Amino acid sequence: MPVAPRLRSGVELPLYLSPRIAPTLRSALNESALLTQLSDALGSPLGVILPQQLADNVAAFRAVFSDHRLGGQVYYAHKANRSSALVRELAATDAGIDVASLAELQHALGAGFVPQRIMATGPKNQEFLWLAARTGVTVSADSVGELVELATLVTEWALPPVRVMTRLSGFISSGVQLSSRRSRFGVSAFAVSQVLDVIEKHSDALDLVGVAFHLDSIGLPEKTVALEGCLAALDECRRRGLRPWSVDIGGGFGVNYLADGAQWEQYTSALTEAVLGKRAPLTWNGHGYGLRAEAGHIRGSLNLYPAHRPVSGPAYLDRLLRATAPEQRRPLGTLLLDNMYDLHVEPGRALLDQCGVVLASVLEVRDEANGDTVVRLDCNARDVSLEEHGVLMDPVVVHRTAPAKPGPAGVYLFGNLCLEADLITRRKVFLPSRPRPGDLLAFVNTAGYLMDFSATQALRQPVGRKVAMYHDDGAWRWCLDEQYWPVHRRAETA
Amino acid sequence: MRFETMTDAIGNTPLVRIDPAVHGLRNIDLYAKMELLNPFGSLKDRAAWNMVRPLLTQAAERGDTVVELSSGNTAKALAVIAGMHGLAFKSVTNRMKVAEIKDLLLLLGAEIDELPGQAECLDPTDTDDPLTRMYHRLAGSGGGYLHTDQYFNELNVEAHLSGTGPEIVKDLDGRAPDYFIACVGTAGSSTGVAAALRQHNPGVHVVGLVAHKSDFIPGIRTIDEVHEVGLFDPGVYDTVATITADDAIDGLLTLVRRCGTLAGPTGGGAYQGAVRHLRAIDAELTERRTAVFIVCDRVESYMSYLRERRPELFGRPARRNSTLTLTDADVMQAATMDVVQAQRWVAERRGLVVDLRSPFAYQALHIDGSINIVDEIFAELLHGGLPFGSSQPVLLVCPVGEKSARYAALLSRMGHTDVRSLDGGIIAWRDAGAELVCD
Ligand SMILES: Cc1ncc(COP(=O)(O)O)c(C=O)c1O
Numbered sequence: 001m002p003v004a005p006r007l008r009s010g011v012e013l014p015l016y017l018s019p020r021i022a023p024t025l026r027s028a029l030n031e032s033a034l035l036t037q038l039s040d041a042l043g044s045p046l047g048v049i050l051p052q053q054l055a056d057n058v059a060a061f062r063a064v065f066s067d068h069r070l071g072g073q074v075y076y077a078h079k080a081n082r083s084s085a086l087v088r089e090l091a092a093t094d095a096g097i098d099v100a101s102l103a104e105l106q107h108a109l110g111a112g113f114v115p116q117r118i119m120a121t122g123p124k125n126q127e128f129l130w131l132a133a134r135t136g137v138t139v140s141a142d143s144v145g146e147l148v149e150l151a152t153l154v155t156e157w158a159l160p161p162v163r164v165m166t167r168l169s170g171f172i173s174s175g176v177q178l179s180s181r182r183s184r185f186g187v188s189a190f191a192v193s194q195v196l197d198v199i200e201k202h203s204d205a206l207d208l209v210g211v212a213f214h215l216d217s218i219g220l221p222e223k224t225v226a227l228e229g230c231l232a233a234l235d236e237c238r239r240r241g242l243r244p245w246s247v248d249i250g251g252g253f254g255v256n257y258l259a260d261g262a263q264w265e266q267y268t269s270a271l272t273e274a275v276l277g278k279r280a281p282l283t284w285n286g287h288g289y290g291l292r293a294e295a296g297h298i299r300g301s302l303n304l305y306p307a308h309r310p311v312s313g314p315a316y317l318d319r320l321l322r323a324t325a326p327e328q329r330r331p332l333g334t335l336l337l338d339n340m341y342d343l344h345v346e347p348g349r350a351l352l353d354q355c356g357v358v359l360a361s362v363l364e365v366r367d368e369a370n371g372d373t374v375v376r377l378d379c380n381a382r383d384v385s386l387e388e389h390g391v392l393m394d395p396v397v398v399h400r401t402a403p404a405k406p407g408p409a410g411v412y413l414f415g416n417l418c419l420e421a422d423l424i425t426r427r428k429v430f431l432p433s434r435p436r437p438g439d440l441l442a443f444v445n446t447a448g449y450l451m452d453f454s455a456t457q458a459l460r461q462p463v464g465r466k467v468a469m470y471h472d473d474g475a476w477r478w479c480l481d482e483q484y485w486p487v488h489r490r491a492e493t494a
Numbered sequence: 495m496r497f498e499t500m501t502d503a504i505g506n507t508p509l510v511r512i513d514p515a516v517h518g519l520r521n522i523d524l525y526a527k528m529e530l531l532n533p534f535g536s537l538k539d540r541a542a543w544n545m546v547r548p549l550l551t552q553a554a555e556r557g558d559t560v561v562e563l564s565s566g567n568t569a570k571a572l573a574v575i576a577g578m579h580g581l582a583f584k585s586v587t588n589r590m591k592v593a594e595i596k597d598l599l600l601l602l603g604a605e606i607d608e609l610p611g612q613a614e615c616l617d618p619t620d621t622d623d624p625l626t627r628m629y630h631r632l633a634g635s636g637g638g639y640l641h642t643d644q645y646f647n648e649l650n651v652e653a654h655l656s657g658t659g660p661e662i663v664k665d666l667d668g669r670a671p672d673y674f675i676a677c678v679g680t681a682g683s684s685t686g687v688a689a690a691l692r693q694h695n696p697g698v699h700v701v702g703l704v705a706h707k708s709d710f711i712p713g714i715r716t717i718d719e720v721h722e723v724g725l726f727d728p729g730v731y732d733t734v735a736t737i738t739a740d741d742a743i744d745g746l747l748t749l750v751r752r753c754g755t756l757a758g759p760t761g762g763g764a765y766q767g768a769v770r771h772l773r774a775i776d777a778e779l780t781e782r783r784t785a786v787f788i789v790c791d792r793v794e795s796y797m798s799y800l801r802e803r804r805p806e807l808f809g810r811p812a813r814r815n816s817t818l819t820l821t822d823a824d825v826m827q828a829a830t831m832d833v834v835q836a837q838r839w840v841a842e843r844r845g846l847v848v849d850l851r852s853p854f855a856y857q858a859l860h861i862d863g864s865i866n867i868v869d870e871i872f873a874e875l876l877h878g879g880l881p882f883g884s885s886q887p888v889l890l891v892c893p894v895g896e897k898s899a900r901y902a903a904l905l906s907r908m909g910h911t912d913v914r915s916l917d918g919g920i921i922a923w924r925d926a927g928a929e930l931v932c933d
């Protein structure tokens with residue numbers, strides 16, 4: 001079919017990027033009176049957490065484990081959100097938690113996680129290592145030096161041996177050379193023997209239970225190579241008489257943010273045309289999201305999260321387990337099972353799919369002389385860090401009263417910092433109806449990294465408060481995030 | 495025809511008429527330029543040879559490695575040519591998706607460098623595209639490379655301007671066709687041929703075909719990606735149209751089944767795109783017209799691509815003695831043995847223990863006295879019949895007891911009288927603390 005021009009006599013067709021909204025989140029959004037009340041009382045921005053959705057997401061990952069007959073643990077990567085409600089709700093399930101700082105470890109212990117369900121990852125200071133060793137959580141070590149430091153602490157303080165995992169990186173493939181981005185973390189897969197030397201030397205302090213990796217990549221082939229590399233490392237352990245029994249494949253399972261793949265394709269095509277100057281700009285100052293035009297050609301590459309990702313989360317894990325190991329030529333899931341190994345995963349973003357919303361109130365809506373419409377919000381780009389994470393997805397308008405002017409509006413979303421760059425997104429956003437001051441914009445599905453990972457108090461603007469909304473007795477209820485526990489106080493029944 | 499070297503056989507491909515009974519156009523003669531008959535298998539032989547030839551002597555003296563961003567035909571041609579001249583070849587790619595081509599490149603001695611996938615956590619400062627990354631690598635390596643740079647190299651266009659294009663004109667008795675249809679990868683062939691044809695007839699209508707956005711057609715670009723190509727100039731094409739992978743395969747089937755032309759997917763796509771474009775015009779015509787499309791390469795390299803998208807084309811008869819034909823009821827009836835019974839059975843050496851897991855897993859830990867036949871090989875053996883006597887006592891072992899139960903059921907159906915499956919598999923055995931050994 002010939003490629004039709006997308007501009008009809010100067011009329012701008014709205015380029016929506018509608019978010020994917022699951023039933024629970026949809027039902028919470030329908031409570032518009034409650035949402036406006038909460039925002040009025042607690043201020044803007046406001047993080048709304050839906051802790052109960054988390055249990056469903058854990059179950060979806062578990063289902064993949066049982067399809068493959070695999071044992072092992074789902075560790076929630078706490079770093080994706082600071083919420084207490086999420087951690088406490090998770091404590092009520094059978095999942096584990098991956099903590100990457102001293103405070104996250106304290107938080108998990110306080111929420112009810114026993115040490116057996118906690119995995120300590122990431123760069124660690126001495127205090128973090130000590131508390132991990134003292135309480136007996138599993139430590140996923142980034143380097144040989146960290147193992148030595150840990151062993152020294154255990155010996156000095158006469159602590160029981162600590163369960164450790166070793167994070168590996170720099171796996172190599174045979175045949176085709178598959179490069180991975182260089183990682184700051186992990187021991188080179190070639191140098192496993194150095195790790196084993198340390199483990200053997202400190203056998204009274206360190207108990208090696210497995211090996212780990214986390215690749216910051218959406219590429220399955222890289223992960224296939226890494227997972228098989230871990231199996232090879234475990235073989236080496238066995239040759240040396242050690243008996244680790246688990247592989248931790250980290251996080252990075254991804255989320256499908258958009259409801260409609262066609263919208264994503266249309267938008268990215270239109271962006272390419274706009275960068276080439278073939279249509280009016282779609283972004284503030286003609287920003288190209290990594291694309292630029294040079295002599296009529298597109299250079300660079302689209303530096304955005306692939307917001308439409310039909311194979312993500314549990315389905316991505318399933319795909320990986322069904323993938324054939326390049327060397328042993330058997331599905332990776334089958335190899336894990338053949339060897340009786342446990343599989344551990346550390347999803348952050350994927351476990352928080354559909355678990356939260358950021359509400360921001362509209363301060364001003366104004367039409368500029370050049371025809372642009374600007375919506376100024378009482379929050380900034382750090383409070384809803386869509387732009388920083390490259391996620392393009394429309395907010396939902398929560399009107400206080402019926403919209404005055406029905407019909408779509410293309411607007412730019414300005415933040416509340418006196419900073420030129422403080423746009424919630426540099427993209428012109430098309431809303432199905434024009435908001436008015438006092439209305440709310442709901443940035444849905446933002447619980448994973450987009451809610452509070454980057455929030456700061458620059459200009460003494462407050463970091464948004466958080467509430468937990470939960471379903472109980474057939475109705476939506478709410479409380480402050482720090483007040484939430486999985487046991488809900490029920491109204492007295494007469 | 496006698497040649498000194500295979501590169502002399504590049505070009506001068508035939509122009510063959512497509513039977514009107516196949517395409518159904520009444521007023522248009524449709525011809526295919528048979529680029530699949532080039533010696534290394536595709537149209538890209540011309541560009542590859544034209545780009546490397548002037549630099550060969552120098553490169554051979556310095557012992558340079560030929561390098562190109564390609565996952566297909568250009569890489570193949572360059573690998574062969576490099577090999578003929580004692581040079582190494584390295585292909586850098588982020589889209590090596592066709593298994594056969596990957597294997598062929600490795601067979602030819604090429605080195606393949608695959609670029610990493612997109613980051614899961616966005617790094618806003620990383621705006622490098624694969625090409626920029628490759629340029630950085632080449633710059634960082636301090637020389638030693640002959641980079642043919644097909645997406646920007648004018649010699650790619652020139653190969654077709656002075657070769658493919660004039661050949662078409664010559665074979666049409668000195669006239670350019672009225673329509674020219676080609677798929678666009680680097681845009682080298684369509685740009686070069688279009689320019690040559692227009693020298694004879696400025697009115698030639700040129701149709702460029704690109705893949706539909708969400709589709710992958712090996713060798714060509716999608717409607718968005720085409721703008722990244724340095725040689726791509728929208729002004730060359732009177733029409734840019736999209737084709738889907740389905741179109742390409744439909745066209746491929748017509749060419750291979752009815753036209754004696756073993757074309758790959760882009761040849762099929764060009765045929766399908768040509769007929770679609772011309773059909774509307776044909777209805778209005780009162781005089782005869784001529785159209786030419788390009789068949790770029792051959793079908794054989796795309797079997798996995800075709801199998802994945804049209805499995806029904808490869809329907810084979812079912813094999814005998816397959817676990818796929820068992821019902822749940824059959825499996826339920828398979829005889830099993832629990833760990834306690836099995837421990838005694840094994841200790842008393844009452845029969846053969848077959849472990850169906852992978853060799854590495856078996857070597858690491860297994861039941862003493864068991865032998866290892868990995869399930870895939872066991873399945874293969876059973877297609878031919880029982881690999882042991884039908885009354886030989888056998889205990890089958892797998893990780894959780896599911897696969898072994900299926901094979902026990904299958905063996906019973908094949909007439910074996912003494913087969914059992916270890917209930918709960920080797921994991922139950924381990925969990926019960928029963929002995930596992932390694933040699
Ligand atoms: C070690 C480790 N595990 C898990 C995660 C979680 O990744 P994701 O949220 O992409 O699933 C991260 C993220 O940075 C990580 O570094």
Ligand SMILES: Cc1ncc(COP(=O)(O)O)c(C=O)c1O
Nearest residue numbers: 678679680681682683713760790
């Ligand atoms: C199979 C196939 N078809 C078509 C083309 C398009 O040719 P060009 O690169 O000259 O546009 C290519 C180029 O790589 C190809 O490999």
